[in-house]
Amino acid sequence: xxxxxxxxxxxxxxxxxxxxxxxxxxxxxxxxxxxxxxxxxxxxxxxxxxxxxxxxxxxxxxxxxxxxxxxxxxxxxxxxxxxxxxxxxxxxxxxxxxxxxxxxxxxxxxxxxxxxxxxxxxxxxxxxxxxxxxxxxxxxxxxxxxxxxxxxxxxxxxxxxxxxxxxxxxxxxxxxxxxxxxxxxxxxxxxxxxxxxxxxxxxxxxxxxxxxxxxxxxxxxxxxxxxxxxxxxxxxxxxxxxxxxxxxxxxxxxxxxxxxxxxxxxxxxxxxxxxxxxxxxxxxxxxxxxxxxxxxxxxxxxxxxxxxxxxxxxxxxxxxxxxxxxxxxxxxxxxxxxxxxxxxxxxxxxxxxxxx
Amino acid sequence: xxxxxxxxxxxxxxxxxxxxxxxxxxxxxxxxxxxxxxxxxxxxxxxxxxxxxxxxxxxxxxxxxxxxxxxxxxxxxxxxxxxxxxxxxxxxxxxxxxxxxxxxxxxxxxxxxxxxxxxxxxxxxxxxxxxxxxxxxxxxxxxxxxxxxxxxxxxxxxxxxxxxxxxxxxxxxxxxxxxxxxxxxxxxxxxxxxxxxxxxxxxxxxxxxxxxxxxxxxxxxxxxxxxxxxxxxxxxxxxxxxxxxxxxxxxxxxxxxxxxxxxxxxxxxxxxxxxxxxxxxxxxxxxxxxxxxxxxxxxxxxxxxxxxxxxxxxxxxxxxxxxxxxxxxxxxxxxxxxxxxxxxxxxxxxxxxxxx
DNA sequence: CGGTTTTTGGCAAACGTTTGCAATAAATCG
DNA sequence: CGATTTATTGCAAACGTTTGCCAAAAACCG
Numbered sequence: 001x002x003x004x005x006x007x008x009x010x011x012x013x014x015x016x017x018x019x020x021x022x023x024x025x026x027x028x029x030x031x032x033x034x035x036x037x038x039x040x041x042x043x044x045x046x047x048x049x050x051x052x053x054x055x056x057x058x059x060x061x062x063x064x065x066x067x068x069x070x071x072x073x074x075x076x077x078x079x080x081x082x083x084x085x086x087x088x089x090x091x092x093x094x095x096x097x098x099x100x101x102x103x104x105x106x107x108x109x110x111x112x113x114x115x116x117x118x119x120x121x122x123x124x125x126x127x128x129x130x131x132x133x134x135x136x137x138x139x140x141x142x143x144x145x146x147x148x149x150x151x152x153x154x155x156x157x158x159x160x161x162x163x164x165x166x167x168x169x170x171x172x173x174x175x176x177x178x179x180x181x182x183x184x185x186x187x188x189x190x191x192x193x194x195x196x197x198x199x200x201x202x203x204x205x206x207x208x209x210x211x212x213x214x215x216x217x218x219x220x221x222x223x224x225x226x227x228x229x230x231x232x233x234x235x236x237x238x239x240x241x242x243x244x245x246x247x248x249x250x251x252x253x254x255x256x257x258x259x260x261x262x263x264x265x266x267x268x269x270x271x272x273x274x275x276x277x278x279x280x281x282x283x284x285x286x287x288x289x290x291x292x293x294x295x296x297x298x299x300x301x302x303x304x305x306x307x308x309x310x311x312x313x314x315x316x317x318x319x320x321x322x323x324x325x326x327x328x329x330x331x332x333x334x335x336x337x338x339x340x341x342x343x344x345x346x347x348x349x350x351x352x353x354x355x356x
Numbered sequence: 357x358x359x360x361x362x363x364x365x366x367x368x369x370x371x372x373x374x375x376x377x378x379x380x381x382x383x384x385x386x387x388x389x390x391x392x393x394x395x396x397x398x399x400x401x402x403x404x405x406x407x408x409x410x411x412x413x414x415x416x417x418x419x420x421x422x423x424x425x426x427x428x429x430x431x432x433x434x435x436x437x438x439x440x441x442x443x444x445x446x447x448x449x450x451x452x453x454x455x456x457x458x459x460x461x462x463x464x465x466x467x468x469x470x471x472x473x474x475x476x477x478x479x480x481x482x483x484x485x486x487x488x489x490x491x492x493x494x495x496x497x498x499x500x501x502x503x504x505x506x507x508x509x510x511x512x513x514x515x516x517x518x519x520x521x522x523x524x525x526x527x528x529x530x531x532x533x534x535x536x537x538x539x540x541x542x543x544x545x546x547x548x549x550x551x552x553x554x555x556x557x558x559x560x561x562x563x564x565x566x567x568x569x570x571x572x573x574x575x576x577x578x579x580x581x582x583x584x585x586x587x588x589x590x591x592x593x594x595x596x597x598x599x600x601x602x603x604x605x606x607x608x609x610x611x612x613x614x615x616x617x618x619x620x621x622x623x624x625x626x627x628x629x630x631x632x633x634x635x636x637x638x639x640x641x642x643x644x645x646x647x648x649x650x651x652x653x654x655x656x657x658x659x660x661x662x663x664x665x666x667x668x669x670x671x672x673x674x675x676x677x678x679x680x681x682x683x684x685x686x687x688x689x690x691x692x693x694x695x696x697x698x699x700x701x702x703x704x705x706x707x708x709x710x711x712x
Numbered sequence: 713c714g715g716t717t718t719t720t721g722g723c724a725a726a727c728g729t730t731t732g733c734a735a736t737a738a739a740t741c742g
Numbered sequence: 743c744g745a746t747t748t749a750t751t752g753c754a755a756a757c758g759t760t761t762g763c764c765a766a767a768a769a770c771c772g
Binding site for chain 2: 757758759760761
């Protein structure tokens with residue numbers, strides 16, 4: 001039965017299209033069409049071919065197809081290096097959501113880490129220019145670029161997620177960082193708070209800039225001076241969120257006139273901050289109100305349960321994939337726009353009016 | 357300068373090896389060898405070729421190479437479906453660690469989700485049999501298998517991580533679940549605890565079985581009956597860890613004779629359990645001692661800080677990749693063995709002697 | 713200096729698909 | 743029923759590499 005040519009000690013290595021063709025008694029090209037194009041082949045031959053394919057357990061070779069058609073079906077996601085500031089808690093959900101959408105579209109997801117060294121940049125560029133990937137979703141503000149080659153002009157469809165990079169010409173799917181922080185700050189002001197403590201991310205980071213701007217906007221709108229808010233953490237370089245919170249708690253302890261409300265730019269840092277603050281005898285929200293950013297599930301089970309701004313990761317993931325697949329489909333590159341998906345404030349017990 | 361054949365309105369689509377060869381004045385084959393094989397080509401020509409390649413920004417086409425040599429450089433990681441029980445907190449670290457090791461070895465990481473439906477299984481099998489991937493790391497106890505094809509006999513090197521699947525013939529990198537739980541249970545017994553509450557994962561799940569066995573072993577060693585421990589949560593199907601903890605807290609509330617020590621099989625469920633329990637007025641560790649499994653960083657900042665068994669994810673990831681790359685390298689498949697990397701107990705304030 | 717080895721480089725055949733083109737068979741039309 | 747269209751299939755040329763084999767050149771040897 002098995003008409004494999006050389007049946008020595010070699011691996012079977014799977015059935016080929018040629019094997020299917022032989023078994024079905026047709027030409028290779030017919031098999032190819034039967035398996036791919038819908039109406040291009042007689043229904044009867046198609047059935048015969050399908051039967052043969054199934055019988056042989058035939059699986060088309062992805063690389064051969066990729067080479068021939070000049071496209072791969074792999075999308076890469078470019079994650080910022082060792083730390084995911086502004087995203088650490090949500091990366092798994094992001095991956096999950098993106099992968100799910102991609103698979104429905106017939107694509108696969110490859111992970112690429114963009115560290116702060118040249119080799120990781122080179123690696124990503126090799127992926128892009130080597131035809132390995134068909135598109136990219138990037139969660140970093142830095143586009144890889146090394147000795148001449150740059151992701152920007154690789155011709156690869158790219159969409160930015162979480163960060164607004166529409167200025168750089170990239171479709172961007174983001175949430176309303178600034179507005180959300182502005183609103184929650186305004187709410188705190190409404191409750192009576194006048195002195196704020198802001199737990200910053202790394203200086204210059206997109207999310208930090210946006211969110212801090214939100215704070216300032218709210219202050220200004222309420223006629224409060226910029227001096228009403230103290231920043232903490234921004235002097236630190238990239239590090240884990242928990243560490244930032246710990247450090248910030250130390251800073252907080254040294255303040256003579258304590259702020260009554262804390263705005264943290266990630267749940268991680270809020271959690272460690274709260275933990276340390278409570279240890280010094282302060283109560284939340286009695287002495288200090290706390291709100292943070294991300295919306296990680298664990299916040300519900302902190303004591304007190306933490307108010308947090310929930311990033312719509314699922315929706316953002318889906319939207320990013322949709323945009324990317326659109327860009328891949330149509331050759332015409334639509335203008336780079338921002339797609340903003342609103343985040344939602346989850347109010348919990350960590351917020352209250354300040355003590356009179 | 358540019359001797360591209362048809363310079364019409366077409367995409368440049370990147371320089372080819374042929375372009376490099378032309379520019380360097382050598383044959384294509386020489387370029388190929390210069391770029392890959394070390395000593396096969398004259399140092400002078402090699403320099404010329406490298407210069408040409410750099411000048412053109414040449415990047416080899418990965419799919420063409422893959423097709424020719426019959427191997428890809430992609431490793432897939434197979435993650436269990438929508439929920440990662442026994443791993444939810446640590447998946448990001450696992451990915452990070454594995455990806456890092458893989459890249460050093462010249463490989464790329466692709467994500468595959470194994471849900472409980474046939475299409476995801478088929479998808480994974482297509483990846484495996486379609487030559488797309490060169491090996492797999494699997495974090496699920498179920499090997500994809502559908503209409504004839506099975507991952508098990510795909511010929512693909514596979515190593516299991518977190519779960520012991522050496523019985524199924526897979527190299528497995530695991531931690532000492534059972535022993536670790538046995539030890540911590542013994543410690544609780546030593547402190548004076550006699551009644552235990554066990555927060556189970558989904559019934560039949562590998563981690564659950566192992567960890568519960570650890571509890572029983574410790575009880576037996578201390579001469580305590582199996583009735584000393586109450587299980588909770590096992591009747592639930594797969595769901596998020598936090599939900600399990602909430603449910604378990606309800607169960608706990610209904611017990612007339614309260615256990616004094618709680619052993620949770622994941623940090624998630626411990627955290628939500630503690631939160632709910634505290635709300636009923638019980639104090640930790642005053643009324644109840646709690647210990648959990650995973651070692652997620654957030655435990656340090658709970659109140660009280662949670663004792664947890666820390667899974668050595670980094671090391672496990674590295675070990676899994678090492679084993680996989682070994683298996684890929686040498687044709688001889690070494691016997692499937694278990695590589696056990698010991699976890700470590702992090703003792704914090706959530707554990708104390710029971711009230712007299 | 714003729715003969716033998718060693719380097720070095722080129723030719724061309726793979727790898728497993730897809731697809732333009734052409735050929736045949738079937739169907740439709742006037 | 744001949745002529746024209748349409749449906750179905752096959753042939754063979756790509757796609758961009760790697761690599762076995764051979765030839766030319768260079769190096770070495772007695």
